[in-house]
Amino acid sequence: MNMSVASDSPVHSSSSDDLAGFLETELDSDSASSSESFPIDEAAEEDDAEVSNHRLKRRKLEHIETVDEDEIEDVASVKFSQEVSEASSSKLPCEHPGTFGNMCIVCGQTVEEEETGVSFTYIHKGIKFNQDEVTRMRDIDMKMLQSQRKLCLVLDLDHTLLNSTVLRDLKPEEEYLKSLTHSLQDVSGGDLFMLEFMYMMTKLRPFVHSFLKEASKMFVMYIYTMGDRPYARQMAKLLDPKGEYFGERIISRDDGTVRHQKSLDVVLGQEKAVLILDDTENAWPSHKDNLIVIERYHFFASSCKQFDHRFQSLSQLKSDESEPDGALATVLKVLRQTHSLFFEDGGEDLSSRDVRSLLKQVRKEILKGCKVVFSRVFPTKFQAEDHPLWRVAEGLGATCATEVDESVTHVVAMDVGTEKVRWAIREKKFVVHRGWIDAANYLWKKQPEENFGLEQLKKQGTDDKSDDVGLEK
Amino acid sequence: MQLHPRFFGQNLRENLVSKLIKDVEGTISGRHGFVLVVTGIESIGKGLIRDGTSFVTFPVKYRCVVFRPFKGEVLEAVVTTVMQHGFFAEAGPLQLFVSNHEMSDGMEYQAGEMPNYTSSDASVRIQKESEVLLKITTVSVVATEIVRTISITLFTMQLK
Numbered sequence: 001m002n003m004s005v006a007s008d009s010p011v012h013s014s015s016s017d018d019l020a021g022f023l024e025t026e027l028d029s030d031s032a033s034s035s036e037s038f039p040i041d042e043a044a045e046e047d048d049a050e051v052s053n054h055r056l057k058r059r060k061l062e063h064i065e066t067v068d069e070d071e072i073e074d075v076a077s078v079k080f081s082q083e084v085s086e087a088s089s090s091k092l093p094c095e096h097p098g099t100f101g102n103m104c105i106v107c108g109q110t111v112e113e114e115e116t117g118v119s120f121t122y123i124h125k126g127i128k129f130n131q132d133e134v135t136r137m138r139d140i141d142m143k144m145l146q147s148q149r150k151l152c153l154v155l156d157l158d159h160t161l162l163n164s165t166v167l168r169d170l171k172p173e174e175e176y177l178k179s180l181t182h183s184l185q186d187v188s189g190g191d192l193f194m195l196e197f198m199y200m201m202t203k204l205r206p207f208v209h210s211f212l213k214e215a216s217k218m219f220v221m222y223i224y225t226m227g228d229r230p231y232a233r234q235m236a237k238l239l240d241p242k243g244e245y246f247g248e249r250i251i252s253r254d255d256g257t258v259r260h261q262k263s264l265d266v267v268l269g270q271e272k273a274v275l276i277l278d279d280t281e282n283a284w285p286s287h288k289d290n291l292i293v294i295e296r297y298h299f300f301a302s303s304c305k306q307f308d309h310r311f312q313s314l315s316q317l318k319s320d321e322s323e324p325d326g327a328l329a330t331v332l333k334v335l336r337q338t339h340s341l342f343f344e345d346g347g348e349d350l351s352s353r354d355v356r357s358l359l360k361q362v363r364k365e366i367l368k369g370c371k372v373v374f375s376r377v378f379p380t381k382f383q384a385e386d387h388p389l390w391r392v393a394e395g396l397g398a399t400c401a402t403e404v405d406e407s408v409t410h411v412v413a414m415d416v417g418t419e420k421v422r423w424a425i426r427e428k429k430f431v432v433h434r435g436w437i438d439a440a441n442y443l444w445k446k447q448p449e450e451n452f453g454l455e456q457l458k459k460q461g462t463d464d465k466s467d468d469v470g471l472e473k
Numbered sequence: 474m475q476l477h478p479r480f481f482g483q484n485l486r487e488n489l490v491s492k493l494i495k496d497v498e499g500t501i502s503g504r505h506g507f508v509l510v511v512t513g514i515e516s517i518g519k520g521l522i523r524d525g526t527s528f529v530t531f532p533v534k535y536r537c538v539v540f541r542p543f544k545g546e547v548l549e550a551v552v553t554t555v556m557q558h559g560f561f562a563e564a565g566p567l568q569l570f571v572s573n574h575e576m577s578d579g580m581e582y583q584a585g586e587m588p589n590y591t592s593s594d595a596s597v598r599i600q601k602e603s604e605v606l607l608k609i610t611t612v613s614v615v616a617t618e619i620v621r622t623i624s625i626t627l628f629t630m631q632l633k
Contacts, residue, residue: 097558098558100570103570105559105570105572106572106574123554124556126568137557140557243586244586
């Protein structure tokens with residue numbers, strides 16, 4: 001590398017004689033110099049700096065035409081001196097928007113560690129931005145999203161888009177799967193993968209490829225998983241081999257700020273424009289309004305066991321979720337609806353729209369027009385209005401009441417012998433068990449009441465946990 | 474270099490050397506920088522048994538190749554991540570960051586699937602995997618794990 005650049009510098013203006021000499025000393029220094037800060041030529045007048053800038057710019061453009069080692073070094077020194085003269089004319093104090101290690105990313109000064117900032121390790125290890133900067137970045141992101149007519153979607157991996165199992169946990173009746181795995185060389189079109197090097201097998205949820213393709217037209221997508229970084233990246237390779245859906249937006253538990261919790265603090269999207277798809281509500285304690293809870297995907301036996309379910313997994317039943325009718329297809333419809341409501345041409349300014357209230361709106365359509373009374377569903381001492389099921393029903397658009405009257409349409413009960421049930425049968429009102437409400441919640445659609453009659457309850461016995469909808473076949 | 478008695482015997486020296494290599498290669502010394510590879514052993518002194526344990530400490534003098542960044546040094550690096558604030562690059566084990574403020578006026582950030590910095594006349598583009606020539610301005614050693622710098626850019630563009 002030619003180190004005598006300084007002497008070849010084609011800079012001509014008066015102030016840059018100092019710069020040339022300065023360049024020479026800087027480039028020749030071979031040990032950490034004693035001076036902390038960059039010796040900036042304070043004497044350079046702003047006007048002179050401007051003039052030299054213009055000349056340097058023109059020269060720089062000429063040089064760029066021919067890409068040649070020597071010439072580039074000249075360009076380099078030209079640009080370099082331009083930088084210094086610029087630095088001397090700007091006197092604004094640095095706001096330290098972020099740090100890399102403990103250095104400010106703008107001015108290079110050491111910034112104390114105590115200053116609060118959010119670590120964005122999924123972008124690069126060691127980078128931290130302060131809250132103001134994060135807000136600024138989110139605002140920029142919002143503008144970009146709006147210009148593309150897109151919102152933000154955060155996706156969970158396990159039991160949402162896929163199901164993984166450790167090879168050790170495979171049951172004998174699942175061994176047949178080993179012969180059905182897809183090649184890792186070209187993952188497109190494959191659903192079942194053997195990852196020997198990670199001692200696991202992964203099954204992608206039916207419809208996931210179409211889901212991602214369609215959703216990517218409406219959303220900028222993130223992966224947010226409680227798995228570790230290598231797992232997250234490997235799953236991303238299976239779901240998104242070209243990196244077109246997620247890019248670098250892969251957040252693993254190693255990148256989260258609070259253990260065992262997920263939060264939108266490391267997502268560079270404004271909260272009013274982010275939707276989350278996850279099978280676990282409690283993973284998102286501060287963002288329940290952004291969340292669409294999806295039915296858990298239990299393909300492997302180990303997955304059912306993990307959740308203490310006694311029903312057989314799909315692999316054991318040699319079956320799978322329906323592609324066109326499954327959970328992902330349903331969620332896609334909801335996403336489309338919410339997205340189109342957001343970008344609907346109304347009178348409103350887009351900046352006042354909030355995806356959370358729109359999601360609530362979509363949900364309230366499901367049981368709109370239903371008036372529900374509960375019978376023996378809540379413990380007697382319990383304040384009915386506070387019960388989660390009451391809240392869910394209201395969230396779905398139903399009106400809830402404690403007493404029966406003409407306007408009641410449905411009685412939700414767990415037992416045939418009650419007053420309210422007898423009244424309902426007399427008045428030809430619907431009698432359903434609570435599964436009818438749960439199903440509406442997960443399937444985003446009012447379900448036929450016949451499928452949730454109390455006789456059904458007796459048939460099923462106590463197989464399913466009442467708060468988890470098993471995959472019904 | 475501390476050694477457990479199970480390593481004593483015929484292969485003592487070998488064990489000592491392999492433990493040294495394992496312990497020292499890839500680490501960072503504040504004074505010397507990254508220890509990249511051990512090239513030779515100069516001497517191994519007499520072992521001293523540590524009181525209270527059966528471990529024996531051997532003073533080992535060795536030669537190695539180190540890599541230490543200096544302020545003002547010019548390096549070649551490969552771009553790893555591009556952001557609106559600047560880009561990250563690496564030169565071997567050294568992690569670097571170049572702020573957008575340190576780049577020439579003409580360079581504009583372009584967001585997208587392959588975020589990059591493009592010059593105003595579109596002749597120069599910096600994106601992931603681009604090779605750049607950088608001059609180091611600030612060096613920071615954090616917890617003796619990773620040494621980082623900010624640099625002013627001098628460009629030589631070889632785009633992949």
